[in-house]
Amino acid sequence: xxxxxxxxxxxxxxxxxxFVAALGLWALVSQTVSKELPSxxxxxxxxxxxxxxxxxxxxxxxQGILRFTWYSLILVAKGYAIALIIGTPIGxxxxxxxxxxxxxxxxxxxxxxxxxxAWLPLGLVLFLGAGRNASELGALFTIAVCAMWPxxxxxxxxxxxxxxxxxxxxxxxxxxxxxxxxKVLIPATLPYMFTGFRLSLGIAWLVIVAxxxxxxxxxxxxxxxxxxxxxxxxxxxxCIITIGVVGFVLDRLMSVVERRFKTA
Amino acid sequence: MAFLExxxxxxxxxxxxVLKDINLxxxxxxxxxxxxxxxxxxxxxxxxxxxxxxxDSGTATLNDLEITGPGPDRGVVFQNYSLLPWLSVFExxxxxxxxxxxxxxPAKKREHVEKYIAMVNLTPARDxxxxxxxxGMRQRVSVARALAMNxxxxxxxxxxxxxxxxxxxxxxxxxxxxxxxxxxxxxxxxNDPDEGIYLADRIIPLTAGPSATLGPSFVVxxxxxxxxxxxxxxxxxxxxxxxxxxxxxxxRHDRHVSLTKKLVLPDIEPxxxxxxxxxxxxxxxxxxxSEIKEETVEVE
Numbered sequence: 001x002x003x004x005x006x007x008x009x010x011x012x013x014x015x016x017x018x019f020v021a022a023l024g025l026w027a028l029v030s031q032t033v034s035k036e037l038p039s040x041x042x043x044x045x046x047x048x049x050x051x052x053x054x055x056x057x058x059x060x061x062x063q064g065i066l067r068f069t070w071y072s073l074i075l076v077a078k079g080y081a082i083a084l085i086i087g088t089p090i091g092x093x094x095x096x097x098x099x100x101x102x103x104x105x106x107x108x109x110x111x112x113x114x115x116x117x118a119w120l121p122l123g124l125v126l127f128l129g130a131g132r133n134a135s136e137l138g139a140l141f142t143i144a145v146c147a148m149w150p151x152x153x154x155x156x157x158x159x160x161x162x163x164x165x166x167x168x169x170x171x172x173x174x175x176x177x178x179x180x181x182x183k184v185l186i187p188a189t190l191p192y193m194f195t196g197f198r199l200s201l202g203i204a205w206l207v208i209v210a211x212x213x214x215x216x217x218x219x220x221x222x223x224x225x226x227x228x229x230x231x232x233x234x235x236x237x238x239c240i241i242t243i244g245v246v247g248f249v250l251d252r253l254m255s256v257v258e259r260r261f262k263t264a
Numbered sequence: 265m266a267f268l269e270x271x272x273x274x275x276x277x278x279x280x281x282v283l284k285d286i287n288l289x290x291x292x293x294x295x296x297x298x299x300x301x302x303x304x305x306x307x308x309x310x311x312x313x314x315x316x317x318x319x320d321s322g323t324a325t326l327n328d329l330e331i332t333g334p335g336p337d338r339g340v341v342f343q344n345y346s347l348l349p350w351l352s353v354f355e356x357x358x359x360x361x362x363x364x365x366x367x368x369x370p371a372k373k374r375e376h377v378e379k380y381i382a383m384v385n386l387t388p389a390r391d392x393x394x395x396x397x398x399x400g401m402r403q404r405v406s407v408a409r410a411l412a413m414n415x416x417x418x419x420x421x422x423x424x425x426x427x428x429x430x431x432x433x434x435x436x437x438x439x440x441x442x443x444x445x446x447x448x449x450x451x452x453x454x455n456d457p458d459e460g461i462y463l464a465d466r467i468i469p470l471t472a473g474p475s476a477t478l479g480p481s482f483v484v485x486x487x488x489x490x491x492x493x494x495x496x497x498x499x500x501x502x503x504x505x506x507x508x509x510x511x512x513x514x515x516r517h518d519r520h521v522s523l524t525k526k527l528v529l530p531d532i533e534p535x536x537x538x539x540x541x542x543x544x545x546x547x548x549x550x551x552x553x554s555e556i557k558e559e560t561v562e563v564e
């Protein structure tokens with residue numbers, strides 16, 4: 001056996017075996033334990049339309065799967081952007097000021113573990129006055145609030161672990177505050193910040209499904225909930241797979257960006 | 265009044281006294297080397313001059329002005345280079361130039377930076393990041409950055425101690441050349457008496473810590489430019505080296521550390537195995553406390 005064959009086993013055949021095993025288990029469960037669970041073949045035949053015409057729009061809640069994904073991604077992008085814009089400065093302040101940390105760390109630690117499902121109703125109440133936009137604003141609020149914490153905490157850790165050498169350089173050169181921030185603090189913290197950004201993106205994508213389910217907005221999560229109510233169980237599985245794949249791709253993309261900054 | 269002056273400066277961290285009664289006066293244009301053991305407080309001393317640390321007592325003045333914090337009038341070359349890894353050679357130096365000469369035109373700043381890169385022979389590495397450079401090259405960037413700020417005094421904190429012997433020699437020559445070109449006041453901290461004597465006008469030993477203080481200053485009367493090879497046979501050089509090293513070693517012998525050891529003499533007695541052993545009442549003898557003896561040893 002030569003080397004390249006062994007590598008193929010590692011990268012291709014072993015993961016394939018994993019997928020086949022999962023499919024087999026799924027088929028087995030659908031045949032034995034729960035007759036309600038659609039089998040893999042039934043799932044495929046029922047969701048074919050959505051996969052093969054991924055951008056088709058037949059109705060508000062009857063669209064191609066990639067079109068739904070696109071809606072979800074746009075909402076996630078907005079919420080995620082808000083999370084970063086708010087989270088990064090808070091992280092910097094936590095990292096730079098002991099007083100700020102003492103004042104706000106406890107409240108952050110308390111808010112951090114709160115589930116998106118708990119935030120969403122509050123978000124909807126918060127934007128009741130917005131009328132038609134209430135559900136979107138509520139969803140954005142939920143995504144931002146939930147996805148913010150990894151960015152906040154990682155940035156804070158990054159700022160705290162800037163080598164004293166760099167700070168000494170800033171002091172000896174008498175750099176102004178803004179220059180110290182942009183030329184020393186931010187570049188030195190960047191690798192940590194990106195780790196935070198990546199974790200935040202993962203959470204934002206988790207939250208979107210919950211937010212769409214509860215608000216009934218068109219998107220992967222909204223579609224999933226609608227199909228559950230319509231008793232089309234096979235499309236729930238389609239949605240789950242889509243959510244998983246998209247989440248995986250997002251994470252890979254972020255880790256590529258992250259690696260790019262780690263070497264700098 | 266001297267250009268740079270430290271008067272009765274003491275510094276301690278917590279309860280451990282690092283520097284005590286430091287008196288130092290340096291004239292304008294002088295090259296002074298301070299030699300000391302590692303861990304003696306050399307870096308603390310230079311940080312007091314840069315203003316990164318404040319003395320507990322005594323005063324540090326530069327040009328009759330008390331040193332209250334770091335400033336661009338004192339260029340520092342740190343032991344570990346302290347270049348910003350995300351900036352190129354050019355950008356690292358520009359950062360310093362930018363800060364000191366805010367009102368210069370971009371073209372003038374650029375030209376100024378290029379001049380100092382050329383001075384340390386790094387023009388080909390102008391756009392490289394510090395991680396792409398060797399230790400010697402990094403230290404040259406650090407020297408160029410300090411010089412480009414056009415400081416009144418240049419502070420070198422063990423600038424060459426992380427380098428191999430050959431690179432070290434080359435950089436010593438380069439520092440010597442640069443110093444002769446623009447005659448800056450230089451304070452160099454080093455752990456190598458030879459390096460100090462080769463480069464400096466005056467060499468001052470720092471005694472071993474804790475509570476390190478400066479010894480007498482030895483004037484180096486070897487004419488410049490100094491020849492690295494010839495200097496080894498110079499009688500004055502040899503004499504100086506002997507004196508400095510002797511002073512430093514003696515400063516260490518002055519201190520005796522005494523150590524108190526506690527010796528525990530445990531309660532063990534020979535036992536007569538021929539006697540029948542009672543299981544119920546094991547101990548037949550009265551219990552005696554372990555005897556403790558104290559012994560004080562002098563350690564050199």
